[in-house]
Amino acid sequence: MKIEEAQEWVKEAWSKSEKGMSKLVELASLVEECGELAEAIRKIEHGKDCQIDIEKEMGDILLSLITLAIRYDVSLQKAFDKTMESVKKKYIVK
Numbered sequence: 001m002k003i004e005e006a007q008e009w010v011k012e013a014w015s016k017s018e019k020g021m022s023k024l025v026e027l028a029s030l031v032e033e034c035g036e037l038a039e040a041i042r043k044i045e046h047g048k049d050c051q052i053d054i055e056k057e058m059g060d061i062l063l064s065l066i067t068l069a070i071r072y073d074v075s076l077q078k079a080f081d082k083t084m085e086s087v088k089k090k091y092i093v094k
Protein backbone atom coordinates (compact mmCIF):
# COMPACT_ATOMS: atom_id res chain seq x y z
CA MET A 1 0.00 0.00 0.00
CA LYS A 2 1.39 3.41 -0.97
CA ILE A 3 1.51 6.27 1.52
CA GLU A 4 -1.34 8.14 -0.14
CA GLU A 5 -3.48 4.99 -0.22
CA ALA A 6 -2.79 4.37 3.46
CA GLN A 7 -3.68 7.97 4.28
CA GLU A 8 -6.98 7.69 2.41
CA TRP A 9 -7.78 4.37 4.10
CA VAL A 10 -7.08 5.75 7.58
CA LYS A 11 -9.05 8.92 6.84
CA GLU A 12 -12.06 6.87 5.78
CA ALA A 13 -11.75 4.51 8.76
CA TRP A 14 -11.36 7.32 11.30
CA SER A 15 -14.33 9.20 9.82
CA LYS A 16 -16.51 6.20 10.72
CA SER A 17 -15.04 5.88 14.19
CA GLU A 18 -16.69 7.47 17.18
CA LYS A 19 -13.36 7.80 18.95
CA GLY A 20 -12.22 11.34 18.41
CA MET A 21 -8.89 12.47 19.83
CA SER A 22 -7.56 15.98 20.04
CA LYS A 23 -4.59 16.95 17.90
CA LEU A 24 -2.43 17.24 21.01
CA VAL A 25 -3.35 13.71 22.10
CA GLU A 26 -2.49 12.48 18.61
CA LEU A 27 0.84 14.29 18.80
CA ALA A 28 1.48 12.73 22.21
CA SER A 29 0.67 9.34 20.68
CA LEU A 30 3.28 9.88 17.96
CA VAL A 31 5.88 10.85 20.55
CA GLU A 32 4.93 7.82 22.65
CA GLU A 33 5.44 5.52 19.67
CA CYS A 34 8.86 7.11 19.03
CA GLY A 35 9.71 6.35 22.66
CA GLU A 36 8.68 2.73 22.17
CA LEU A 37 10.95 2.50 19.11
CA ALA A 38 13.79 4.01 21.11
CA GLU A 39 13.25 1.38 23.79
CA ALA A 40 13.33 -1.46 21.22
CA ILE A 41 16.54 -0.08 19.71
CA ARG A 42 18.07 0.31 23.15
CA LYS A 43 17.33 -3.36 23.89
CA ILE A 44 18.90 -4.47 20.61
CA GLU A 45 22.00 -2.42 21.33
CA HIS A 46 22.20 -4.24 24.67
CA GLY A 47 22.12 -7.62 22.95
CA LYS A 48 18.44 -8.56 23.05
CA ASP A 49 16.54 -9.79 19.99
CA CYS A 50 13.90 -7.13 19.43
CA GLN A 51 13.83 -6.95 15.64
CA ILE A 52 10.09 -7.69 15.64
CA ASP A 53 9.54 -4.84 18.09
CA ILE A 54 11.40 -2.40 15.84
CA GLU A 55 9.23 -3.35 12.89
CA LYS A 56 6.04 -3.03 14.95
CA GLU A 57 7.02 0.34 16.42
CA MET A 58 7.96 1.76 13.02
CA GLY A 59 4.52 0.71 11.77
CA ASP A 60 2.92 2.34 14.81
CA ILE A 61 4.88 5.55 14.19
CA LEU A 62 3.76 5.62 10.57
CA LEU A 63 0.11 5.20 11.57
CA SER A 64 0.39 7.96 14.17
CA LEU A 65 2.06 10.25 11.63
CA ILE A 66 -0.62 9.49 9.04
CA THR A 67 -3.30 10.31 11.61
CA LEU A 68 -1.67 13.63 12.46
CA ALA A 69 -1.20 14.46 8.77
CA ILE A 70 -4.92 13.93 8.18
CA ARG A 71 -5.77 16.26 11.05
CA TYR A 72 -3.60 19.02 9.54
CA ASP A 73 -4.64 18.29 5.95
CA VAL A 74 -1.12 17.38 4.90
CA SER A 75 -0.48 14.93 2.09
CA LEU A 76 2.34 12.74 3.38
CA GLN A 77 2.98 11.56 -0.16
CA LYS A 78 3.60 15.14 -1.30
CA ALA A 79 5.62 15.92 1.81
CA PHE A 80 7.79 12.83 1.31
CA ASP A 81 8.21 13.49 -2.40
CA LYS A 82 9.38 17.05 -1.66
CA THR A 83 11.82 15.79 0.95
CA MET A 84 13.20 13.14 -1.39
CA GLU A 85 13.57 15.69 -4.17
CA SER A 86 15.61 17.85 -1.84
CA VAL A 87 17.69 14.92 -0.60
CA LYS A 88 18.41 13.74 -4.13
CA LYS A 89 19.62 17.22 -5.16
CA LYS A 90 21.83 17.37 -2.11
CA TYR A 91 23.31 13.87 -1.92
CA ILE A 92 22.91 11.92 -5.12
CA VAL A 93 25.80 12.13 -7.55
CA LYS A 94 24.59 12.30 -11.15
Ligand SMILES: [Mg+2]
Nearest residue numbers: 033036057060
Ligand atom coordinates in the same frame (compact mmCIF):
# COMPACT_ATOMS: atom_id res chain seq x y z
MG1 LIG B 1 3.84 1.00 19.68
